[in-house]
Amino acid sequence: MCAQPEPDANADVHPEGRTVLDSRDIARALTRIAHEILERNKGAADLVLLGIPSRGVPLARRVGERIRDVEGVDVPVGALDITMYRDDLRRHPARSPHPTQVPPGGIDGKTVVLVDDVLYSGRTVRAALDALNDLGRPDVVRLAVLVDRGHRELPIRADHVGKNLPSARTERVMVRLADTDDVEGVWIG
């Protein structure tokens, strides 16, 4: 979320730069993350996956599908918008919030896995923890990201990482998913 501008509707923008992950790599990474989550949680009990809009939401859904394939259990999947909780709200023109969808069972006493596409400064995750706090009290909160590109500005780390990607601050990391864009992959340039 911090690594790229707000998603634009014109998906015909073709990403430039070096390919880091193609769609099959993404699929494999998500399968591994699903297994890691299950291993860490010792099964699918009390799990809730919350994607951070925009691209964290389809990623959470995909992880949920993989967990169902492995365990045969439908894990609740939702969305957690953090727009109102950002610490840089005053620096930009006001952005419209995305929907927050908390699964019917709520998050109290659950193991919530936050899912996002890129982990960068860590500020999005901080905002997500604040947002979560206003929704309830999970027993455990974990973080799964497709790409960790480093350069943390806060003491935050991911529990499950699809790909560790050393990057320079000047570089741009772009994630595109078939659900929200026409293409799929991760590029750096």
Place this chain on the structure above:
Amino acid sequence: MRRHLLSIDDLDVDDIDTLFATAAEMHDVQRREVKKLPALRGRTVINLFFEDSTRTRSSFEIAGKWLSADTINIAAKGSSASKGESLRDTVLTIAAMGVDALVMRHPASGAALQVSQWVDAAVINAGDGTHEHPTQALLDAYTLRRRLGTLEGQKIAIVGDLTHSRVFRSNVLCLTKLGAEVTVVAPPTLMPSGIGPWSAQAGFATSYDLDEVLPEADAVMMLRVQRERMSGGYFPSPREYTVGYGLTRDRLGVLGPDVPICHPGPMNRGLEIAADAADAAQSAVLDQVSAGVAIRMAVLYHLLAGEES
């Protein structure tokens, strides 16, 4: 979006869509256990009301508080305005305290516009004389769009005291902007003079006959008959007004069961709206109130949260 919200004409269709989308998310916050978002932390919103108001003022106050802004109410009664201070001095005094937004209601048309030229704070018009009440129109349109799915091509009747109604003016601007076919209905004495050229230019219809308009309507919006007008010779008696222009039980039967009934409140039950209509399943009156908070949160958020673009 512009810096102030003085008139519906300050917004284009995209702005309205943005506000509605944000309001839909804010609506969900109302159902939460913790009704608080940190978006306007450290911002100060003053509600400056020179006219009586319960729902608009408390709605703005709740909206500001749920967004974590510090909100303060100032009513003209008991303020220095009642000691003879000029509007300019009152407003400049408040602005000097370091205010980010001024929500203002005033009996003079154009007061909010005038004030916006004096202060740096964002000014939100919460009703100025018989001119406009933009957040009311936004919440009405938002409520109707949620009920009807779309406003495009929907036939909406606005009925009542048009001459003295700022709600009607803002609503006509807002609903026509969103593609609705608006017909305004009033007795000849309460039809604003000069409405002919305006309706032709803005693209809405006028009528004196409620019974002709109702069967066609996809939604009905009843306006309050202001008690102070009753002795003004605008209509012979309250009873006569009800017979000609009230949403009575008989007229309720003419409406389809899914036709939403709106009223900006406060309602005069038995005068412009029968209790059966006000409490009918299709009544949207309480939806309007809850939408009011969501819309005002959206307005405050978009005017105050970001840096000026």
